[in-house]
Amino acid sequence: MPRFPLLPALALSLLLGACAIPTSRTNIVVLTENKSVIEPCTKLGEIDGASELHAVLILDKARDAAIARLKSRAADLGGTHVLTSVADIKWKGPSTSGTVYKCGT
Secondary structure, eight states: OOSOTTHHHHHHHHHHHTSOOOOHHHHTOEEEOOHHHHTTSEEEEEEEOOOTTGGGSOHHHHHHHHHHHHHHHHHHTTOSEEEOGGGSTTOOOSOOEEEEEEOOO
16 A cells, blocks of 8 residues: 555645636637737736746647636626737747737626
8 A cells, every 4th residue: 555645636636726727717718919909909907828847848739728717717707808919820829928818798
């Protein structure tokens, strides 16, 4: 029997806690790098999709994780759109920041 039976479960929960899980409120958030999309919108604030795990993730996974965190943080502010360079499919980092906007009614 292992001496520390809860250690693997603790490590897994810490890893999963760093992930942003998509929800219905985050699914409505749109990431774009096209300024004309957000012109009629109201600016709500600045956010960052950075994570401590970013440096150890491969680039595709880092982008996916940054997108999920940006959407989650934008939804927390009540935003519908994020203007960010992460929206570019060719994004190579390192910036994961964005500006949150509320568009529509």
